[in-house]
Amino acid sequence: MTNINERIDRYIDKSADFAKPILKHLRVLVHKACPEVEETWKWSFPHFDYMGSSVCSMAAFKQHCTFGFWKASIMSDPEKILTVKEKNAMGHLGQIKSLDDLPSDKILITYIKEAARLNKEGIKLPSKPKSTEKKELEVPDYFIKALNKNKPAKESV
Secondary structure (H helix, E strand, O other): OOOOOHHHHHHHHHOOOOHHHHHHHHHHHHHHHOOOOEEEEEOOEEEEEEOOEEEEEEEEOOOOEEEEEOOHHHOOOOOOOOOOOOOOOOOOOOOEOOHHHOOOHHHHHHHHHHHHHHHHOOOOOOOOOOOOOOOOOOOOHHHHHHHHOOHHHHHOO
């Protein structure tokens, strides 16, 4: 594997014993599917970037691991694996407690390749619609009283 990030090595080494083989396996599959992938560190856990955007990420917790795709919402899902199986797990494969909880290598590689292709083709996630509803700001009485006592502060509002 190329493009290895030592911080991810340390992350895996510090993970629970059950998680180490899962994280190592996922890492190998990501590099196999997309050899040009860059290992990065975002939001305190490992991510894999390609062409300037995240492809996927993995994380380990006390009793499970997770693996998710940044653009899962626009990926095809012929194997129906991109749903969180448990409500208390992030990622798209639910809680992964052993290698047996993962889809086959062939399936995962196919999904990783598709995620990388989306980045290569510059396909972006659709932007979230902006709310046109204006919310009335409620200013607490104590703040209004404090403003009234400070003329320069009140004039700047």
